[in-house]
Amino acid sequence: MSSNSFGKLFTVTTFGESHGPAIGCVIDGCPPGLAIAPEDFRHDLERRATGRSRHTSQRHEADEVEILSGVYEGRTTGTPIALLIRNTDQRSKDYGDIAATFRPGHADYTYWQKYGIRDPRGGGRASARETTMRVAAAVIAKKWLAEHHDVRVRGHLAQLGEVTPRGFDREAAEQNPFFWPDAGQVAELEDYMHALRKSGDSVGARVDAVAEGVPPGWGEPVYGKLDGDLAAAMMSINAVKGVEIGAGFAAVAQRGTQHRDEMHLDGFTSNHAGGILGGISSGQPVTVSVAFKPTSSILVPGQSVSLAGEAVAVVTKGRHDPCVGIRATPIVEAMLALVLMDHALRHRAQCGDVGPVAPRIA
Ligand code: EPS
Numbered sequence: 001m002s003s004n005s006f007g008k009l010f011t012v013t014t015f016g017e018s019h020g021p022a023i024g025c026v027i028d029g030c031p032p033g034l035a036i037a038p039e040d041f042r043h044d045l046e047r048r049a050t051g052r053s054r055h056t057s058q059r060h061e062a063d064e065v066e067i068l069s070g071v072y073e074g075r076t077t078g079t080p081i082a083l084l085i086r087n088t089d090q091r092s093k094d095y096g097d098i099a100a101t102f103r104p105g106h107a108d109y110t111y112w113q114k115y116g117i118r119d120p121r122g123g124g125r126a127s128a129r130e131t132t133m134r135v136a137a138a139v140i141a142k143k144w145l146a147e148h149h150d151v152r153v154r155g156h157l158a159q160l161g162e163v164t165p166r167g168f169d170r171e172a173a174e175q176n177p178f179f180w181p182d183a184g185q186v187a188e189l190e191d192y193m194h195a196l197r198k199s200g201d202s203v204g205a206r207v208d209a210v211a212e213g214v215p216p217g218w219g220e221p222v223y224g225k226l227d228g229d230l231a232a233a234m235m236s237i238n239a240v241k242g243v244e245i246g247a248g249f250a251a252v253a254q255r256g257t258q259h260r261d262e263m264h265l266d267g268f269t270s271n272h273a274g275g276i277l278g279g280i281s282s283g284q285p286v287t288v289s290v291a292f293k294p295t296s297s298i299l300v301p302g303q304s305v306s307l308a309g310e311a312v313a314v315v316t317k318g319r320h321d322p323c324v325g326i327r328a329t330p331i332v333e334a335m336l337a338l339v340l341m342d343h344a345l346r347h348r349a350q351c352g353d354v355g356p357v358a359p360r361i362a
Pocket of ligand 1: 018019050057058059090091121122123124127128129130132295297319321324
């Protein structure tokens, strides 16, 4: 069974390939009565889109959302919500060479080994184009979480190659094409990306996201841990090679006296746990950090093999991202919102009768 669905009570199934006629998703389990309109999707889809800055792939899609079902007179009805976005700017000829070989570092080889067939145009379903529908589905989740729990999800680019922010201003992150939290470094990043593009190479990135307002109790311990589902959700994003919750790998060198978040009636003294203890939200901000590998589609020749089993040097031309992490902030936010939405419904289903439990410290 091929798994293209995500979530247990708020389920999202995405479909479509990068150069097919359209991409889409079906959301099942959305509570009724939520006001949703096509224009609600515009902001986040624009934040994710290619072709909006010179630092990303120059593919330019309108990304107009068609709501095909599940919404009546502007409100969700509780029935499946189907969203569709038509592809309008495919350039399949760019992938002619790729059909006969495998880009090192890309999913070309593994898709071929698994299915014995692949749609090479635009990387088929392995293309980052697929993330468009995750962002669209999360628009609904973000809205419901904000209206019912005052939960807000925000992310930023925390590292670009070897460059890290000198300062931190979350509002600044929304004012530049990098989602970078230090306005004073944007020019430096632009120079960095200019040099990278000229080199024909690519670079990795780190994206951090936080969900504020998450009440304690979300997450199902042992095999339904909130952090376990968050890690799986982030690993499902194209090019992700690592996920940290809270202190993450820094916890290795911490002492218990440092890592534990001591508790007082007015709150915790720190948040090394990233808002999750024992797989269940603590009421602190839920924090996640995601590592993106450098894009595989690059102009620098790489050693590979052809479908015919010959040694070849692969050079990938066309429209690609020198760093997929630059547009990944809204995608990481989306997966964080989708996991929280699913667990909010799961917690309500099982523990909806459990009111606030004293003492409540965060
Ligand atoms: C992308 C769509 C892709 C690329 C890019 C991002 O279009 P295509 O499938 O035609 O290549 O422009 O994919 C990559 C990450 C890359 O470097 O090739 C998207 O919609 O995010």
